[in-house]
Amino acid sequence: MMEMRVSLCIIFLFSLLAPLLAEFFSDEYSASLENILPTMTRPMNTSRTFYGIMFDAGSTGTRIHVYTFIQKSSAKIPSLNNEIFKSVKPGLSAYADNPAMGGETVRALLETAKETVPPRYWSKTPVVLKATAGLRLLPEYKAEALLQEVQGVFDESPFYVPNDSVSIMNGTNEGNFYGKNFKTYGTLDLGGGSTQITFMPKSKKSLLLAPKDHTATFEMFNRTYQLYTHSYLGCGLMAARVATMGANEWDGYAGYKLCYQEVINVVRGVINQPFVLRGTTFYAFSYYFDRAVDSGLIDGQRGGIVEVRDFKKKAKEVCNNMTKYRPISPFLCMDMTYITALLKEGFGFKEHTVLHLTKKVNNVETSWALGAAFHLLQSLKSM
Numbered sequence: 001m002m003e004m005r006v007s008l009c010i011i012f013l014f015s016l017l018a019p020l021l022a023e024f025f026s027d028e029y030s031a032s033l034e035n036i037l038p039t040m041t042r043p044m045n046t047s048r049t050f051y052g053i054m055f056d057a058g059s060t061g062t063r064i065h066v067y068t069f070i071q072k073s074s075a076k077i078p079s080l081n082n083e084i085f086k087s088v089k090p091g092l093s094a095y096a097d098n099p100a101m102g103g104e105t106v107r108a109l110l111e112t113a114k115e116t117v118p119p120r121y122w123s124k125t126p127v128v129l130k131a132t133a134g135l136r137l138l139p140e141y142k143a144e145a146l147l148q149e150v151q152g153v154f155d156e157s158p159f160y161v162p163n164d165s166v167s168i169m170n171g172t173n174e175g176n177f178y179g180k181n182f183k184t185y186g187t188l189d190l191g192g193g194s195t196q197i198t199f200m201p202k203s204k205k206s207l208l209l210a211p212k213d214h215t216a217t218f219e220m221f222n223r224t225y226q227l228y229t230h231s232y233l234g235c236g237l238m239a240a241r242v243a244t245m246g247a248n249e250w251d252g253y254a255g256y257k258l259c260y261q262e263v264i265n266v267v268r269g270v271i272n273q274p275f276v277l278r279g280t281t282f283y284a285f286s287y288y289f290d291r292a293v294d295s296g297l298i299d300g301q302r303g304g305i306v307e308v309r310d311f312k313k314k315a316k317e318v319c320n321n322m323t324k325y326r327p328i329s330p331f332l333c334m335d336m337t338y339i340t341a342l343l344k345e346g347f348g349f350k351e352h353t354v355l356h357l358t359k360k361v362n363n364v365e366t367s368w369a370l371g372a373a374f375h376l377l378q379s380l381k382s383m
Contacts, residue, residue: 059134059192093134133193
């Protein structure tokens, strides 16, 4: 498979998808990996292959990313050579009352890693699971039981298990990375339990006026960057359904206007509107992408570029023709209407704002996991 160098395409992924997982890459963790990842002082003309396993335990599913990296010389940043991706549904949180079954879903996914990583590399390949909104919404004791079950599965595996390899990701750290001398992009991520926005403001006033927990500072490529970034727990697509009408079946025949009046209550007064959004190109994924495909707004293979008003127009079409769309999803009217309200009333996007909808970049799944892995490599390189 063609190698994807750490150039624009990889930095593009940083800017789109990788969360600020500083707590994950602590000094203790980095030190423990000195004998696992490639040394940065080996001869210039040698190369080395190594692997990393990242689990993304979301509210609606659990995904495994098995990455293959190659570092050709000590003078170059390791490059992504390949990714194997697999997902299962439902998410870990669905097994809150049966943690053992949740652990089995992770055990089954680990078979993908065993099939991908050569056995001689197993003991040197770190495996990590980060859970997101689904587990954050559970009572603490139930979430902890699930994490302990997964920890046991990891401990029984042949892979390297670092400290804190199983944990719940801090929602305020779900941001993004980008590199020096590269254009940056804003990101919009809509999960089942939470939604995130991240971008580098063009105006310092945006950072000064933002709530303190809506900004983040991090170092990458020997430079310090400031971002506007926040995760809103309870504002994901599934959480919005429950907040709007409970767990009852939704017939979708109420119409767009009435539906909009209901879903707007989920975001109004909850989501902070950044001072300035213009001048930033935004990419949107997860349920933004999925519902755009379900409604016929974009093609599922190619993705697409739309305006916020296109979501509104399509939401009206779906709500007024549920006989056609009900077989696709009885919730499609509500979902499209909620996305419209979230973009307009929540984040404050204008109707003409352009959004890029995508599922993959260079055949790599859009996920924070890749950025997390590269951040680890960068941390080791600077040691």
